[in-house]
Amino acid sequence: MKSQFKNKSQRDYWGIAFLLPSLLILTLCYLLPMFMDLYYSFTSYNIIQEPKFIGLENYRELFSDKILGISLRNTLVYTIIVVPLQTVLALVFAVLLARVCSFRWGNLVKSILFIPVITSMILVGTIWRIFLTTDGGYVNNILQFFNIAPVNWLGGINSSLFSICLITVWKLTGYFLVIYYAAIMDIPKSYYEAAKVDGSNQIQQFWHITLPLLKPITYLVVTLGTIWSFQVFDLVYTMTGGGPGFSTTTLVLSIYNTAFKQFRMGYASSISIFFILIILVISVVQKYGFREKS
Amino acid sequence: MRNRKTLIKITVSLLFIIPLILSIFPFILMILVSLTQKSSIDFRFNFSEMSLINYSALFRNLNFLSLFKNSSIVVFFACTLNSLIASMAGYAFAKKWIWAKEKIFWIYLMTLIVPGQAIIVPLFIIMNKLGILNTHVVLFLPIINAFGVFLTRQFMESLPDDLLDAAKIDGCNEPRIFFNVVLPLVKPVIISLTIFTFITSWNDFLWPLISTTSSSMYTLTLGLSTLQSNYLTNYGLLLAGSTVIFLPPFILYSILQKQFIEGVALSGLKG
Numbered sequence: 001m002k003s004q005f006k007n008k009s010q011r012d013y014w015g016i017a018f019l020l021p022s023l024l025i026l027t028l029c030y031l032l033p034m035f036m037d038l039y040y041s042f043t044s045y046n047i048i049q050e051p052k053f054i055g056l057e058n059y060r061e062l063f064s065d066k067i068l069g070i071s072l073r074n075t076l077v078y079t080i081i082v083v084p085l086q087t088v089l090a091l092v093f094a095v096l097l098a099r100v101c102s103f104r105w106g107n108l109v110k111s112i113l114f115i116p117v118i119t120s121m122i123l124v125g126t127i128w129r130i131f132l133t134t135d136g137g138y139v140n141n142i143l144q145f146f147n148i149a150p151v152n153w154l155g156g157i158n159s160s161l162f163s164i165c166l167i168t169v170w171k172l173t174g175y176f177l178v179i180y181y182a183a184i185m186d187i188p189k190s191y192y193e194a195a196k197v198d199g200s201n202q203i204q205q206f207w208h209i210t211l212p213l214l215k216p217i218t219y220l221v222v223t224l225g226t227i228w229s230f231q232v233f234d235l236v237y238t239m240t241g242g243g244p245g246f247s248t249t250t251l252v253l254s255i256y257n258t259a260f261k262q263f264r265m266g267y268a269s270s271i272s273i274f275f276i277l278i279i280l281v282i283s284v285v286q287k288y289g290f291r292e293k294s
Numbered sequence: 295m296r297n298r299k300t301l302i303k304i305t306v307s308l309l310f311i312i313p314l315i316l317s318i319f320p321f322i323l324m325i326l327v328s329l330t331q332k333s334s335i336d337f338r339f340n341f342s343e344m345s346l347i348n349y350s351a352l353f354r355n356l357n358f359l360s361l362f363k364n365s366s367i368v369v370f371f372a373c374t375l376n377s378l379i380a381s382m383a384g385y386a387f388a389k390k391w392i393w394a395k396e397k398i399f400w401i402y403l404m405t406l407i408v409p410g411q412a413i414i415v416p417l418f419i420i421m422n423k424l425g426i427l428n429t430h431v432v433l434f435l436p437i438i439n440a441f442g443v444f445l446t447r448q449f450m451e452s453l454p455d456d457l458l459d460a461a462k463i464d465g466c467n468e469p470r471i472f473f474n475v476v477l478p479l480v481k482p483v484i485i486s487l488t489i490f491t492f493i494t495s496w497n498d499f500l501w502p503l504i505s506t507t508s509s510s511m512y513t514l515t516l517g518l519s520t521l522q523s524n525y526l527t528n529y530g531l532l533l534a535g536s537t538v539i540f541l542p543p544f545i546l547y548s549i550l551q552k553q554f555i556e557g558v559a560l561s562g563l564k565g
Contacts, residue, residue, distance in 0.1 A: 011391050012390075012391065012468075014386075014390055014468040015386040015389075015390025015391050015392040016386070016392055016393070017468075018382040018383060018385055018386035018390060018468075018472070019382070019383050019386040019387070019390075019392055019398075021379045021382065021383070022379045022380065022382065022383035022438070022440075022443055023383070023398070025379065025435060025438045026402070026405060026438075026439070026440055028420065028435075029417060029435060029436040029438070029439070030405040030408070030413065030436075030439065030440070031401070031405065032416070032420060033413035033414075033415075033416035033417045033420065034405075034408060034413055034416075036416035036419065036420070037412065037413055037415065037416050040415070040416060040419075047419070047422070093310075093313065096306050096309075096310075097310070100302065100303055100306045100307075101303065101306060101307045101310070102303070102307070105307050105310070109310050109313070109314060110555075111551055111555075112314055112317055112318055113313060113314070113317050114547075114554075114555060114558075115317055115318065115321065115544065115547070116317055117558060118493055118543045118544070118547050118554065118558060119321075119497070119539075119540055119543065119544075120496065120497035120499070120515050120539055120540075121497065121499065122497075122499050122515040122518050122519055122539070123515075123518065123536045123539045123540055126518055126519075126522055126532055126533075126535070126536050127320055127321075127323075127324050127533060127536050128320070129522075130327075130335065130529050130532065130533065131320065131323070131335075133335070136334045136335060136336065137335070138323065138335060138337075141336070141337070170316065170317070173313075174317065175558070175559070178555055178559055179559060182559075227409070230409075231409050231411055233411060233499075233500055234499045234500065237499075237503075237519070238519055238522060252411045252500075255411065255412075255414075255415065256414075256500070256504075259414075259415045259418070260418075260504060265415055265419065268415045269415050269416065272411075272412040272413065272415055273412075275409070275411070275412045276408055276409070276412045279407065279408070279409055279412070280407065283407050
């Protein structure tokens with residue numbers, strides 16, 4: 001009877017029974033694939049024949065692969081454009097909505113800017129590919145109205161990646177806005193009242209109260225944005241297919257093409273391992289940054 | 295002073311009309327064009343000529359009914375199984391004895407850091423060897439992940455042990471305690487998790503693209519992508535397909551706005 005009161009330390013097997021379904025699926029769909037990634041990265045494997053061990057050959061190729069280099073560069077450029085843009089926009093919008101506009105208006109804007117967030121990337125890619133058509137697309141139509149020459153949004157080597165960046169920012173800003181908005185609402189009103197008594201204006205309040213208190217959230221928004229940017233796939237797949245040339249080929253698209261267009265599973269695994277390492281580095285930097293600053 | 299403040303407030307509020315239009319106008323255009331049969335797009339809409347002809351083409355001739363059914367089945371099983379399995383595991387981690395609990399939980403956290411796209415190649419090979427490619431199971435199985443476990447565990451840790459003990463003394467066995475006592479208490483987090491899973495599975499693309507080869511197993515996102523390569527300039531048809539994907543999450547969002555924002559914002563924790 002007494003042991004029944006010690007719920008936590010009670011050594012029955014119910015805990016394991018409750019955990020088992022989850023553990024089995026996790027092992028099958030996550031843990032096993034992680035180890036197989038590592039194993040296949042040392043092999044040459046085309047699915048039909050048995051995998052052949054080739055040592056570090058894949059990794060040697062990895063560092064001399066020109067197209068992979070381009071896709072890594074594209075992913076980096078994409079990240080460098082997208083992350084600051086969406087972070088600053090979300091922050092500025094959230095601060096204005098929470099600190100200047102009325103509560104009602106803030107909520108309304110927030111809910112409408114959130115609509116692109118819940119839609120699928122494939123849908124976003126499809127509609128924007130149509131709207132960005134060079135001849136007669138909506139965007140160029142509007143530009144023409146202002147006497148601006150039509151832009152070859154998705155067909156130009158330099159413009160296509162930039163267009164995809166803009167669409168990403170269009171889709172995700174609402175998401176980060178919601179995070180910022182909630183965080184600003186959590187800042188006690190008394191901080192601002194005290195500052196007002198000291199005679200500081202709204203802009204000073206932003207620099208000295210809002211921004212410092214939002215630092216942990218900014219870390220979250222930036223790391224999350226960076227990690228998501230490195231995973232970009234759906235949008236380039238539907239809008240440009242990686243082209244023109246390789247101008248919008250990204251890291252994940254490279255993995256996909258290598259594995260499922262060229263059927264080089266071993267080499268694709270080695271790119272995957274490289275990809276995991278990049279994400280790990282970002283996560284570690286985030287952890288370190290968090291500890292340093294907060 | 296007061297006047298100036300009100301003026302600023304109104305100006306800033308009005309400035310937000312630009313992002314508002316930018317976020318909502320593309321979807322309005324999407325729906326409008328989907329009702330037309332234009333070969334080139336423009337802002338002239340003749341409301342008397344609008345029809346649902348693109349939609350009937352999609353559902354009658356282009357397999358969208360089966361795509362819709364596949365997506366719904368996948369979403370249903372992804373949501374129910376993920377909520378059930380994750381909360382069971384969350385309960386085990388929070389309240390039960392497990393051998394090497396900390397170490398196992400650490401492994402769970404590790405799987406959250408590794409992005410899904412990095413393990414699709416071996417995942418495809420495993421599912422191929424198991425012979426379950428082109429089934430509904432293969433589509434929803436990988437959606438069940440450690441994130442829900444992590445989330446539910448946090449909530450369940452705050453449940454008082456006394457309550458669970460009381461249920462036990464009343465003669466409840468473990469499954470009954472879980473279903474009748476624990477689950478009702480963590481309902482809000484289950485709702486958030488379900489919405490999050492709904493959005494993830496409804497919008498999923500890369501995994502369906504890889505794991506299905508027969509068009510009878512395609513999901514809606516995959517169907518739209520195929521439609522795009524086959525009917526590159528049939529804008530009305532493409533945007534009708536987009537509207538079909540757009541509406542279910544949008545309608546749910548309109549009804550459950552608050553829960554939706556909470557549920558989707560959760561993905562931030564996932565990282």
